[in-house]
Amino acid sequence: MEQIPNAAADGRAHVEFGPDAVLGPAVLVPLGGPEHVRGVLAVARAQGRSDFDPPAVQLVCDLAAQAAIVLELADRRRDSELLSLYADRDRIGRDLHDLAIQRLFATSMSLQGAYKITQKPAVAKRIAQAITDLDDTIKVIRSTIFALHSHELANQETLSVRAQVLEACERVAEQLGFSPSVRFAGPVDTLISEEIADQLLAVLREALSNAARHARAAKVDVALSVDGSSATLTVVDDGVGIPPDATRRSGLANLAERAGELGGTFAIEAGADGGTVLTWTVPTEIDGP
Numbered sequence: 001m002e003q004i005p006n007a008a009a010d011g012r013a014h015v016e017f018g019p020d021a022v023l024g025p026a027v028l029v030p031l032g033g034p035e036h037v038r039g040v041l042a043v044a045r046a047q048g049r050s051d052f053d054p055p056a057v058q059l060v061c062d063l064a065a066q067a068a069i070v071l072e073l074a075d076r077r078r079d080s081e082l083l084s085l086y087a088d089r090d091r092i093g094r095d096l097h098d099l100a101i102q103r104l105f106a107t108s109m110s111l112q113g114a115y116k117i118t119q120k121p122a123v124a125k126r127i128a129q130a131i132t133d134l135d136d137t138i139k140v141i142r143s144t145i146f147a148l149h150s151h152e153l154a155n156q157e158t159l160s161v162r163a164q165v166l167e168a169c170e171r172v173a174e175q176l177g178f179s180p181s182v183r184f185a186g187p188v189d190t191l192i193s194e195e196i197a198d199q200l201l202a203v204l205r206e207a208l209s210n211a212a213r214h215a216r217a218a219k220v221d222v223a224l225s226v227d228g229s230s231a232t233l234t235v236v237d238d239g240v241g242i243p244p245d246a247t248r249r250s251g252l253a254n255l256a257e258r259a260g261e262l263g264g265t266f267a268i269e270a271g272a273d274g275g276t277v278l279t280w281t282v283p284t285e286i287d288g289p
Helices: 054-117 121-148 163-177 194-215 251-263
Strands: 002-004 021-031 039-046 181-185 220-226 230-237 265-270 276-283
Touching: 002 251, 021 054, 039 054, 054 121, 054 181, 163 181, 163 194, 163 220, 194 220, 194 230, 194 251, 194 276, 251 276
Parallel strands: 181 220
Antiparallel strands: 002 021, 021 039, 220 230, 230 276, 265 276
C-alpha cells in the first residue's frame, strides 16, 4: 500500500480520472500478492483536500483485497473451463476414433468383399461409390480428430504424440490407397517423452513407407500402447509378407538400431494369416548418459 500526499506532483502516481481533474492525496493498493500483482486500486482526492485518515485507508485496503480475490476466482474459473473444454475435445476425439472410424472402416472392408463377388455392373458401381464415400468420410473424421488434438496452448510449439501419429498415418494414405486404422491405449501424450516420440515417429514413418512400397497391402493397422514402463508401436499389414532378405534392409536395420539406443526391442515377423507384423518397444523412462 502506498499513500501519496500529492498525486499531481508525484511521478510514481500515473492516475488519470479526467482531463480537468487535478489530484491531491491518493492511496494506491496493489491487487494481489507480491508474486502476482494483477493491477492497482487507486483512490484519490482533489488537490487541496485533506489526506485520507486511517479508517478510509483501511477501507480502500479491504476493498482491494476483495477485488484481488474476485480476480483470482475469475482466473481459476477460466482455467477450469479450459481444462473442461480440453477434456471434452479429447473425449470426442477418442469416441470418433474408437467408434465412428472403426465402424466405418469395418463397413468399407465388408463392401470391398461384396464388390469382388458381385456379377452385376450396376451393383458393382454402386458398391464402389459407397466404398469411396466411406473412405472420404473416414478422411474427414480423421482430419477432425487431428484438429481436436491440435488444441495446444499458445506457448506450446509441438503437437501431441497422438496428433503426430494421426498426421503420419494421414500423409501415407494417398500412397497406400486407403487410410490406416489407428488405435491408442494408455496415456501416450503423458508418458512418451519428446526424445522417445521423435524416434517412435521415425519408426512409424519407415514402417508405413515400407507397407506402401513393398507390401501391396489392402489393410494396415497401427497401434500405439503405453503402460507404466514401456511404449509399444505395432504396425500390421495383410500384404505379401516378409522377403527373405528383409531383416538386412538398411531401413529395418535402422529401426532395430533406434530401439537399441533407447534400451528397447524390435521384431518383424509374418502374421498368423499372412502379411507382416512389426513390433517396436522401448521403455518410457530413458536413463541419462
